[in-house]
Amino acid sequence: GAVVSQHPSWVICKSGTSVKIECRSLDFQATTMFWYRQFPKQSLMLMATSNEGSKATYEQGVEKDKFLINHASLTLSTLTVTSAHPEDSSFYICSARDQLAGTIYFGEGSWLTVV
Amino acid sequence: RKEVEQDPGPFNVPEGATVAFNCTYSNSASQSFFWYRQDCRKEPKLLMSVYSSGNEDGRFTAQLNRASQYISLLIRDSKLSDSATYLCVVRETTDKLIFGTGTRLQVFP
Numbered sequence: 001g002a003v004v005s006q007h008p009s010w011v012i013c014k015s016g017t018s019v020k021i022e023c024r025s026l027d028f029q030a031t032t033m034f035w036y037r038q039f040p041k042q043s044l045m046l047m048a049t050s051n052e053g054s055k056a057t058y059e060q061g062v063e064k065d066k067f068l069i070n071h072a073s074l075t076l077s078t079l080t081v082t083s084a085h086p087e088d089s090s091f092y093i094c095s096a097r098d099q100l101a102g103t104i105y106f107g108e109g110s111w112l113t114v115v
Numbered sequence: 116r117k118e119v120e121q122d123p124g125p126f127n128v129p130e131g132a133t134v135a136f137n138c139t140y141s142n143s144a145s146q147s148f149f150w151y152r153q154d155c156r157k158e159p160k161l162l163m164s165v166y167s168s169g170n171e172d173g174r175f176t177a178q179l180n181r182a183s184q185y186i187s188l189l190i191r192d193s194k195l196s197d198s199a200t201y202l203c204v205v206r207e208t209t210d211k212l213i214f215g216t217g218t219r220l221q222v223f224p
Contacts, residue, residue, distance in 0.1 A: 032210060043202065043216040044159065093158050097210060104212065109158045 003027065004096045006107030013084055013114055020080045021110045023094030029074040030096035034104075035067075038091040050077040084114040117216070118142060121203050124218035132193045136218050138186040138203030145213075147206035148179050150188045152199045153217065159202055162188075193222045 003026040013019050023033055031052045036044040048069055049057040056069035068080040077096075081088055093109040121138045128134050140148075151159040163170065165177040165186055176189040186203055203215035 034212070036214075044214040046211055046213070049211065091156070095212070104206075104210070106158045106160070111156070 004094065004105045004107040006094055006110055008110055009108060010111045011113070013112070015085055015114055016083055018080055018082045019084055019112060020078055021092055021094075021112075023077045023079070023096065023107050025075045025096040025098075025105070028096075028098040028100065030077075031074060031099050033071060033077040033094055033096045035069065035077075035079050036093045036095070038093065038109075044093060047079075052077075081112065084112070086114045089113045118213045119203055119205050119215035121201075121215040122218045125221055126218065127221045127223060128193055130193055130195060130222055130224055132222075133189065133191045134193060134220060135190075136188045136201055136203070136220075138188075138215055140184050140186070140203075140205045140213075142205065142207060142213075143181075143184060145205045145207055148186050149204040149206070149212075150175075150177055150186075151202040151204050151214075153202055154199050159204075159214075162201070190220075193220075195222050195224065198222045 005024045007022045033050040035047045037047050038044045046059050047062045050069045050071040052071045052074055058064045066082055071077040091109050094107040095104050097104050119140050148165040150162040152162045153159040163172050163177050165179045167179050169178045174191045178187045198221050200217040200219045202217045205213045
C-alpha cells in the first residue's frame, strides 16, 4: 500500500542549532501534507498544512519563522526547526494526502531531542 | 472546550472483556470520522472509519451519531495485542485531522 517515509526517525541536536525533517510520499503524489507535534502523554497537535508550490498554513500559536516548511515537490515536504531549544523536544509526525484517492497516510514520526 | 473529547482512561480490562470508548466533537460541520490506534512511541495507524449507519470490522464496532456529535468504539473479546492508545479523529472540511487526546487501553491476562 501507500507509504509515507519520514527521516530521520531519531535526532539529537544542541540548543541553538537547526534540524530538518523530511516527509516523503513514496508511491503517490501529495499536494497537501500536514505536520503534527506530539508531546508525551498528549495527543497530536496540528502545526501546519504544507501546500505544494505555495506557503504553508500555520495553526494559531505556531511560529512560522521557527518552524520552516518547504513543499517544493509533489512528494516531499520538509520541516526545519530553527534555533532549537529543549522545549522543542517532541515527536514530530507528518501525514500526506493522496490527491487521487483522498486517503491520508502518516509517516513513522521523528523523535527530536534538543540538549 | 476541546474540539474532540474522549474518555479520560486508562482502561484496564482482562482478556476477553468487552470495552467501549466514547468521543464527542464540537464542530458540527465535520465531514469524516475515524478511530486510530497508536502504540507507544509510534505513529498513529488507522483502525477504522466511522459511518452513521454503524460499521463493524471483526471484533471492532464503530458508531456515529451526528445529531449528538458522538462517536463510539466497541471492542469485543479483548486481546493482549489490543493494548494501545485509541484516538478519536475528526476530519474537517479543509482536510485537517483533529485528534482527541486518546484513551489508553491495557488488556491484562
